[in-house]
Amino acid sequence: MSVRSSLLAILDQGPCYGYQLRAEFHRRTGASSPLNVGQIYNTLDRLERDGLVSRGDADEQGHVYYMITDAGSAEVGDWLGTAVARPTGTRDELPLKLALAATLPGVDVTGMIARQRAETRATLEALRHAADDPAPGARGQDAGAAASPSGETLARQLVADALVYQAEAELRWLDRAAERLAEHPARTLALELDLERPRRGRPPLVAAPIG
Amino acid sequence: MSVRSSLLAILDQGPCYGYQLRAEFHRRTGASSPLNVGQIYNTLDRLERDGLVSRGDADEQGHVYYMITDAGSAEVGDWLGTAVARPTGTRDELPLKLALAATLPGVDVTGMIARQRAETRATLEALRHAADDPAPGARGQDAGAAASPSGETLARQLVADALVYQAEAELRWLDRAAERLAEHPARTLALELDLERPRRGRPPLVAAPIG
DNA sequence: CGACACATGTAACACGTTACATGATTTG
């Protein structure tokens, strides 16, 4: 619900029309991500459906302004006031994939780790290079005056930092995974499909239930 | 595409029916996540639609086995052979949220960071405690014999590690974010909506085009 | 019997994402 919530939070500052919302989203989230315009209108429709924004009539220039409702404002307050909850059983692809691969026969998990490591290292380096570069999209005009830290550059920095820290963590985890793999005797890793005849119905209790 | 790919990879080991797939998925991915059974059948339908698996007739016990096709096997090979690509413009909620919040007037970003930090620290501690516990779901029978590292426990460990490393990275990032915020003078952070009359049509070139 | 797990499936929904259609306006 990142996009949805972000747009709503921007609308909490004042009425906006679609294209404007996209621009604000980019300015404020340091989004390197393009965010297709169509998605804005899409999301606005859904927000209106949920009673969080209301659509105004087009003004003389044809701009369709949306404004937030009380319910919408409340939701923004809630969003900002609540910590982001990572689900306990995170469905992160990489760990899932590697864990699964480790249980498959004939899969070169070490190789997978090596490949992933190379990729992530490259990503990390690219990110660090990008951090030195001036603001993306600045076509010359402001190339020299890179000082004056504004909210805009802060946003970009924060997002960039996050990517860097995440990539670093991934590298550390990959190393740890390699260790774990080395600790385990190779034979015991691959799992056969559990072909035991599944017995239908209630399974017998193994231990006495509590109480 | 984590679930989809995982199920396909399991099917690459041999035909399975729905419930069996769920069990295998849990065994092999150390998934603390429940994974609703309905999703299995859902995903199987979609895999069949895409020609990656084929549905067999029900056997005498009423079990409907699915088996992988050649195209399916190829896709599994591809999946395992390719590194997980993190999109450059990651749409990670936390950085997005904080970056955006930093541009909003009257938002206590420092407080947000503090709250998030507390939450993440709690998560981290819970994860570390969980790492010491015996295998989840083991109802007494195997409580003492915690040795014998099998593929099953490896999977669990890998996933658990990933969560820990990620939480640690998040804490580090939060600290960095606090630093960044402190570096910026408070006034310059909040961004007004850009209300300049947008001029339609092609914007003037700022720098001469290449060539 | 009743509870519970095994087992299969259907229907809907959420969010994100993309492709496409359409038109106005401004610059080169």
Place this chain on the structure above:
DNA sequence: CAAATCATGTAACGTGTTACATGTGTCG
């Protein structure tokens, strides 16, 4: 004029996720 941007919108799709309906077999 042609190209590019601004601007609005529609239609579809993909994965993940949940709620629900239905039935069977076993154990206490």
